[in-house]
Amino acid sequence: MNCLFWNVRGLESSCSRLYSLTQQWRIHILIVIEPIVANSKASNYKSQLGFNEVAISGINKIWVYWSSENVQLSDFIWHEQYVHFKVSSGSFLGWITGIYGDHNYVIRRQLWADLATFSQTMKDPWIVGGDFNSIANFNEHQGRGIPALASIQDFSNCISMCNLVDLPYNGCKYTWTGTRSNGRVWRRLDRCLINNLCLDLFDSIQISHLNSSPSDHNPILIQCSSCISYGPRPFRFQNMWTTHHTFMETVQRSWNAQNHGGGMRGLVRKLQALKKDLRNWNLKTFGNIFADIKCCEAEVLETEKTFEENPSSENREKWSQSRALLMSKYKLEKKFWKQKANIKWLKEGDANTAFFHSFVKIRNKMQTITSINDSDGNLLTSSPDIGAAAVDFFKGLYSVEPEVAADQILQFIPEIITEEDNIMLSSLPEEEEVKKAVWDLNPKGAPGPDGFNGKFFRKCWSIVGKDVTLAVQEFFLGINIPAGFASSWIVLIPKTDRPSSFSEFRPICLSNFVNKVCTKVLAFRLSSILSKIISKEQAGFMKGRDIADQALMAQEMIHAIDKKIRGGNVVIKLDMAKAFDRVSWKFLSDVLKRFGFSARFIMLVMNNLKSTFLSVLVNGSPQGFFKPLRGVKQGDPLSPFLFIIAAEGFSRALNWHMEQGHIKPYWMGNQGFPVSHLGFADDILVFLNGEIRSIIRFKKFIGLYQAASGQAVNLDKSSIVCGKYAERRSRILKDALGMNLSSLPMKYLGVNLHRGINRFNYCSQLISQFEKKSTPWKQKNLSQGGRLILIKHVLNSIPLHTLATDTLPKKVKRILECKMADFFWGSSNHKRKYHWKSWSRLCGPTEEGGLGIRSLTDLEKSFTLKLWWKWKTGNTFWNTFINDKYSREGNIIPKITDSPFWKRICAINSEALSACSYNSSGVICWDLESSGCFTLQSAYNFIREENVSTFAFKQIWHPD
Template sequence: MDLNKRNHYAFIALMEPFQDPSEIDQYKRKLGFDNAGVNCSRKNWYFWRAEWEGNIILDTVQQVTIKFRINNRHYIISVVYARCNTMERLELWDELEGIVNRELFPWVIGGDFNVILNEEEKLGGLPFTQNEAIDFASFISSCALTEVQTIGSKYTWWNGRIEVECIFKRLDRILVNQDFLEEFPSSEVHHLIRQGSDHAPLHLICKSAEEIMVKPFRFLNFWRKHKNFKKIVAENWIVEFAGNPFIEFHAKMKKVKKALTGWSKEAFGNIFQQIATMEDVIKVKKDQLEIQPSASNRADLNKVETELKKFLRLEEEFWRQKAGMKWFTEGDMNTKFFHSYVKGRRKRLHIAEIVTEHGITLTSNDQIGQAALEFFGEQFQENDYVDDYAMLDHIPRCITNEENDAMCSLPTNEEVKKVVFKLKGSSACGPDGFTGHFYQDCWEIIGEDSTKMVKAFFCGQELTRFITHTNLVLLPKKETVKHFSDLRPISLSTFMNKILSRLIHERMVMVLPKLISPTQSGFVRGRSITENVLLAQEIIRDINRRAKNVNVVVKLDMAKAYDRVSWIFLTKGDPLSPTLFIIAAEVLARALNSLHKDDNFKGYGMPKWSPEINHLSYADDTILFCSGDRVSVIKMMKILKDYEAISGQMINKSKSFFYLHDKTPLIVAIRMRRLTGIRQGNFPFIYLGFPVFYGRNNSCYYEELIRKIAKRIFAWHNRFLSFGGKQILVNSVLQSLPIYMLSAMNPPKRVMEQIHQIFAKFFWGKSGGVKGKHWVAWRELCFPKEEGGIGFRSLHDINKALFAKLWWNFTVSTNSLWAGYLWNKYCKKLHPIMVNSTGASHIWRKMVTIREKVEHDIWWQIKAGNSSFWFDNWTRKGALYYTEGNMAQDEKIEVKDFTTNGVWNEHKLKEVISEEMVLHITKNIRPPISEAITDKAWWTQSMKGEFTVKSAFHNLRGKKAENEWSNYMWVNGLPYKISFFLWRVWGKRIATDDNLKRMRMQVVSKCYCCERGEMETMSHLLLTATIAQKLWKQFSSCVGININGLTLKQLIYRWWELKMSNKLDQILKAIPAIIMWELWKRRNAPRDGWITCNTDGASKGNPGQSTYGFCLRDSKGDLIYAEAQNLGITTNMEAEAKALWEALQYCIRSQLNNIQLETDSLVLKNMIYRNWRIPWELAEIMDDIHDMLGKITVNVQHIFREKATQLADFIANSAINTEGKQIFLNFQQLPSRGRKLLNIDKLQVPSFRIKTRRISNTNYNGQHD
């Protein structure tokens, strides 16, 4: 009551009020509302004001949906009180999906859903499993719903208990559709305080767009495609003075910025308004062409359509740049996808409220802005000056004077240009608004001035604010932002600033390997993040290794590592900071490495001969390895404390953990907590995105990866993608998500198959989240187009290729810390080919399974002759260990041991290998040269001899024979969806009746695209049907092809065999695909402007109790009207005729024309066309039908019930026990079963007539039991 008084709600919904429904009027008066209602389950009460005109469109046990008219605008509100049972909730999702498919109005759905989406929405109780949320997430995705920005507590329900029995969940929420977001983009949902209930009230505030700020200049990438773009830039790249290069450059940029702004308005105008205008013009031009189909009218229409396509491409480019998706470079036009992605990101980045460090909640923009300045200003504040640099004594002098001079020398013009074109042109711009694409496309105009600035900087000239100024952007680290600590500050620099930083970085990377310890793998050329993880995994796998003391692993978390480093000399957010950070962090690395020289320090138990390692780092992510010895732990913590003091860094002990073997004595854990102040964690833990564990490689370790992929796919904006868009998304993004994990892990096959299933479900799924038929197994799609696939890649093959890379690095790398560790752990004194994988880690076992295939493709070029004589492939025919029948006697023998005075010792060679091989060696292999450089390894599967994952993938993957027709099928410029359709036709993978039967689906078949009514086959539909024949003859006659007697494939081949000029040739190759695509699009769909009318009569006996039913649908399959009635006792034919009569009567009364009338009575159709004699009892009604058929345009057709008359059959049978007419004016008024039948028919999915028969039990002798 109090809440209503304070907020003056326009609508209130109560779930399970525990009151008798008869008291609702009393509550309506108390709350001050004019209208009230209760749903059929009596658990949903709702109240609304008089100014809202409400009409219930669907009332079921778990929800009630009301359509309101407010200020001549329609809105839909669904109040939900979901059941606790998963299966019962499936009915709810089905009911609600029916609403979104029919009501194209702003929609709000809220209430108690009794399910959560992810583990972050639950605190306490049993662990969350993804299976709980799959159906709910799928419903949200299929309905294109999104959540409104929430304010208040994350959880909306509490079980009322405390301590270990306490459970909090987010069971209540409010979801809205895209139309609602368009009208109220700044809406908020407040989670209010629970009072007298275990659920929190939800308060929805509908807000229109916030006040629009003056937008700064932003360079639009599509400007570059205009023919006058460079001319405008060149004309304005002039100033009337000469002086400081920075000031001159700034003045020219300002002039160009102003010129481009004005030019864009003239050259492009408002592209969105232009598109809307041209779409209206096209409608007019089409009408003119229909009235007068002249060449001039056709030319006018083509001209406007061409112009529209140009602006549609500009619109797509605009939204693509806004979306910032670098992976989406080709495919079908996906403007809606980019647009929805941008809007979703804007909503996610909007900050509605912030809780300060003092617990104060801020909601106004001014308050939040000021608090942000204070918070991040304090975070970036310089720490107190440090004068104790004793830790720097651990750093030796590493850089020579020559190297220092080279880094400080003036850059050349070519060096500057190389850096400019190396940077990403599409990356976000800085305060000046210019992207890298501007610099790269206009380099011949602005390059000279840019290079002058760079050289002036290297001469010591101070940078101006125009160059150094940055925009600070705050990106959310969590789904819900409540505190400033949930935001990650990102600096957006000007492109010129990036050029300078990249130049310095390029020069520093040459000396970084000399400066940085091998335990630091971040931002050092030649070092790998995956090798860091692999080494950590190998070390931790031996955590239970016997040692004098217990082994301990410590994972450190540095609080705001980059922000807290003492940057005395560096502008905040400089792109060079990663390189400088690892130089600063090298102080810690050197200090930790010095512990190995301390006799009192006892380290982590390592294999014999392995390098001494007590830490691994990737930038600020650090793992320490030590023993549980008290003195050793104290020494390590002393170094960490000294590092905090000198660097400004601080260890976040609340997020740092130490890890022990599960059989470690409790006293060790207690001692570690006391000495470090850090809590104990449990395996597995995440390091650099990888699960780190010891013991078995369990599938559950990869649940987060699967959840991440599923989350990407469930994003509602993905529903706007075509097949082409999906193909690009799968190849460029979805398949790249697991690659990082596969580069250093070997997940169980079950995990990769589960990911494949997710990919397949997404790719074959239809718009709106409807499940699609998987016409081809995923493994068959994972072949190149030339081999009959569509270019996807199997994760199993990718995994092999990535482990081939690991074997290459292990074999070839001479200074890799990881490779050295593995050599000493597994190989010891043996060659890797001789080592087995018994008792090894899952990584080494996988590497061993791939080694033979990889070793055969590594060729060792003999120089000094230090390659293994038996086990390295130096003969180009494989290792002699394999080719010579395992004759190896001594694995330590090297190639140079078989030479004398610089020539091959043939006698010695013949003693150990065959004469044929000796002849090959002496004739083709150059003898080793003493004192030459070491032998060089070449990867024989690539032209340059350098290992690439791509070449390994193609070498190791499964292969098929290439198809000669693939180049014609995937024609450049042809939309992917059409090429993909042709690919499906070629493999008989489209849903024609003959293909459905081939897949053991019982279908009643008839073709509705021709007058003959033959059985529908793919060949008939696309070639021999009446319309198809006319279309093929029209086009084929123009190029001299006679289609008579040709099969579909033969006809397509004839087109592909045509030889024309280059430009015309591609068009001709594409014509067959376009013809079949247009035929397929029109299959079973009425023409635009035509209405489909299905009729049916039913009789329980003949004669017997009878009914009729009919329904009318538009060209999209949406319901216009449906009717049914009980006729009493009559015959079946009379009921069929009455259904037709009533349907025609309604069409005439409603002034409906162009009717496609479909009946499942072949007798009635033949009587209408007077092919059969009309019985006397039907004479009168048939006369009326013939009269009505003359008044409107009607095409009568016989159709099987299983094809399209299911709804008419259903409503006719439903009327058997009713009185009066049953009328259905829209989709929502249909019964649940009727809605499902309409949706099935709209998807063109046939149903089946099921008959059962009794089968007696018969033994093998044919006798009954």
């Protein structure tokens, strides 16, 4: 069933476009908003638009067209701002609501109230679409001015109360554009929402924002279809199997029956045989748990009825047995959906089956690829075409490009690795080291092509441990790796809300678990020596190097961007396209050789990379089987380390060019030394002078690095930010580098880099992220205890990264805490429940009558204490930079020109010193911990306002 909603702003001028849309997309139901034509002419347009039925109201704001041979519409309910009608079409029997929200947000409140009331009795699938004349979050607005917060909250609350889902869409982000007194504005005023019953009914639901011409609103198309097959689903080990008393016996019998020898090939064959045996065992032991539940429910109903008619002990026993069997099936169903949901923050008992089921349904719909553009820009909609295009794209991504000599990049890499290091890296692992790697890996992580996850290997270690150890040892001997051992699946993770091409997905590799055990052993060994070879400017994946330090240093560099110097200061944000997937194996091997890694270790690394076979998982079904010729696998334990080692070619060469003056460095004035660049994996900021000669040399350097390493700078996503003394040559810089000009604030490592204090309009993305994590279906399906866990471990944690490096405006903290309070108390009868306690009281510990939620204001101050402690006691690159910049012979009185960070440190200095003392060796100690070491929890307890323990707490937890 296809349905189109469009605010045409005049049907007469849009009629021909509407007809072409109805023919192109085979529209069954058309909702026309603002026809601006007399009601008497509505019937005249039926044939012109390709329909034979029309329904209108006297208000003349919404018209509904349909073809009676395809769908049946009835029970129309008209209002000035909406129309409800019942639809019968094939398998769909439900309701559709067409919306035209009033321009006045106060009048729109009647629309929100009516929708909430209508949803209260809704027991059928429900589609709601049209022009709402409101946005649901700040990200749906672009242009000058800040949208009305009250209007956004009203609409967001309505979506929550109606339990509607806003699915991803194809097409442009904004559905309306217009000119206001302060310039052009873009907003997403039009959308289509659905309820959970639609998710159950349809296999595929696709929403598209079509071209707006000739109206200023975009048409909204929703396509619903059933019975779509994406191919066979692969084997997956189910964690619930381990709870059955015959599971271990079944595994032992199957394992002992196989005589395929040891090593990697033997392990692959044993797992293949076990897979077949477990499938048969599952069919006999568990069967179809969903069908079994229906049978058990009928059995319980029958035995209960029999017991009511004849309450004998025998009938009571039958009734009890049937109920016990049903409860056991319910537990299995919950475990099944819980494994599929794979939610890390949720503890046992904090959610029910409905929550896990809803989570999986919505996630699957969000990630299902129903249409995609291929490399030529052609729109693909059929499953075979999408699968073939995915294979073609990733084959091309992992193919080798012509390589050039890398000496101009590699000559600056010194030999550092010793013979002892090489022996440690390449030695044969013992069983204990292999077992440690098994236990270090996530047991609930998604399995690779063989279908076995970490839970299986932990549970069955007594049976399979010896064979796993032999396979890992064979890997370290350098024996050729069989395809069944090294094969991986590429899972496509969307990088945007509405990916339109395969380049907008992040490819994550799911390797077989034992293959990851091998690389985990290598990674653990390599991590112990990385600090010797990785430059101080790189902070990614390094023990002892903090992402917050990197963001803080970037903020300090930005603070100096307007320093007066010839050429001015320039910041370049480099976006490396598919950085992990483009790493040249030859370049990586050459970098390892330069550092002094042994031929044996390099052989182990290259053997693992070159033995890989890849298939692309498209909508859950593997497509293709090909060998990559470059790149490191995202999701593999060793890959992050290999990537940052390869990136050392960039770091060391750039540092040398700046030290020699070939590329003129960034000017910090008399405050601190210049930093050439900051890198965290593929997120790179480069700081340099804006002189044209310097910029041209930098461009030449980037070209050499790209040619040698296989990396490619995405010029469309890379950007240049100029200080005020470089602004006059900004156009020249743009033309020279081929990158876009940008302005502050800019995003780096999830933090806004800006001059001065953090402002409300910088935080719209943070608020939107908060809203996504507190969606209405979670509130509906979680108990209050489950909602509390989500608030503590998810919602309360979202701002932590920002608080670790910056302050939040009071208005933002107030909005976030209001949203947490509304989520916790929930709603009843589609009305917000009464808040029985203030948020400040809920943020106290349980002994003081609170719930242990942390206050954002107190957290912010706690992080300031943490920054103070790091500055006072740390010995990192960041400490060296800060001490050099603000070294004033112990005087920490801030200057007006100092950065907001340093002013925070100065403001809390006296309070922090009151919680510290010096031991006999002159070492500063944190007095609030017996160890003398700082902890964020102790700082939070020190900062917060303490209340008296409640009477109820004392009575419940009496010491006697």
